[in-house]
Amino acid sequence: MTKSDSISGKPAAQSSPEGGMQSDALSSGLYIVATPIGNLRDITLRALDTLMGVDLILAEDTRQTRKLLSAYDINTPLSAYHDHNAAKRIPEILKMLEDGKRIAQVSDAGTPLVSDPG
Numbered sequence: 789m790t791k792s793d794s795i796s797g798k799p800a801a802q803s804s805p806e807g808g809m810q811s812d813a814l815s816s817g818l819y820i821v822a823t824p825i826g827n828l829r830d831i832t833l834r835a836l837d838t839l840m841g842v843d844l845i846l847a848e849d850t851r852q853t854r855k856l857l858s859a860y861d862i863n864t865p866l867s868a869y870h871d872h873n874a875a876k877r878i879p880e881i882l883k884m885l886e887d888g889k890r891i892a893q894v895s896d897a898g899t900p901l902v903s904d905p906g
Contacts, residue, residue: 814841816888818881822899828859836860842890846881852896869893 819838824830839845839862846869847853853866869877884891 814838814890816885816890818885819890819892820899821892821894823853823856823894823897825897828856831856831860836862838892839864839894842892844884844889844891846877846891846893848895853894856894864892 819842821835821838822832823835839857839860842864845853845857845864845866847866848868848870850866850868856862857864857866869881881891
């Protein structure tokens with residue numbers, strides 16, 4: 789199995805020093821995931837693996853993110869997180885992280901929390 793097999797929904801794997809394959813399970817925590825600006829095919833394999841491997845995806849606009857997730861048959865639960873609800877959501881998100889959840893944060897396009905004035 790190769791890393792790209794995870795796109796089809798199979799667990800991600802990588803070569804171990806012993807020459808075999810091992811699972812590439814994610815640890816608990818918050819993952820900041822860059823998404824394509826324009827072409828959905830510009831996403832990285834690592835981003836897809838992360839989006840498939842987390843317990844929850846926080847999205848700036850769930851409608852936009854759902855298009856991306858649908859294109860790659862990713863069924864991870866999706867929830868809105870943006871400027872208008874951040875103050876209310878932060879305690880809930882912190883509790884999930886304390887409980888060992890794996891959470892990804894994405895924006896509509898690009899990298900969340902990184903300003904690009906260009």
